[in-house]
Amino acid sequence: MLYLIPTPIGNLKDITLRALEVLKEVDVILAEDTRNTAHLLNHYQISRPLTPYHQHNEHKITAYLVDQLLAGRRMALVTDAGTPGISDPAFLLVRACVKAGVNVESLPGATAFVPALVNSGLPANRFCFEGFLPLKKGRHSLLEALKTETRTMIFYESPLRLVKTLNDLAAYFGADRECSVSRELTKLYEETRRGTLTEVATYFSQKTVKGEIVIVVKGTEG
Incomplete structure (x- = not known):
């Protein structure tokens, strides 16, 4: 077994x-x-x-x-x-x-994207989990394909690449697309920041980011 x-x-x-x-x-x-x-x-x-x-x-x-x-x-x-x-x-x-x-x-148990999703305030009835975006090869084509995704999208990211990824998402999905970023889930300094992709990118660009990151992005409405 x-x-x-x-x-x-x-x-x-x-x-x-x-x-x-x-x-x-x-x-x-x-x-x-x-x-x-x-x-x-x-x-x-x-x-x-x-x-x-x-x-x-x-x-x-x-x-x-x-x-x-x-x-x-x-x-x-x-x-x-x-x-x-x-x-x-x-x-x-x-x-x-x-x-x-x-x-x-x-066995059932802990996984980071579930609390991040339900805590985001974004629709959780239909969603897709994309994990870590490719660093280079395939990144453009995947983001291009996700532009028309209607379900809520979930990504993992490292602290060092968080702001770059948020800016990339804003470039492909639009600066005003709603999102939520959760870090340090279940830990002492747990934080969730909600807003548009541009707003959240600006917020995290002004501070030192630590911990595991989950990005939740609203799907397109048409």
């Missing part, structure tokens, strides 16, 4: 009782960063073997992990924060497990 375990995106209390039970019972925990995961496990006094599993080694060790799972080992996969597979490693292993007939169970 492979378990996909969501972990807190900031506040360590945001983990389910079931997730803690599974982490205590599995044979090994696959971790995007073993140091980050060790901090979480130590907080809850959980002692289980840790194995690194991240974008730099997933192609090399996926087949080996599947063999171990087929041999009867129980594994949990966690990332640094949030739900595995959402802009984080998991897809390759899940696909290989499904193909090999290994049971996969995904």
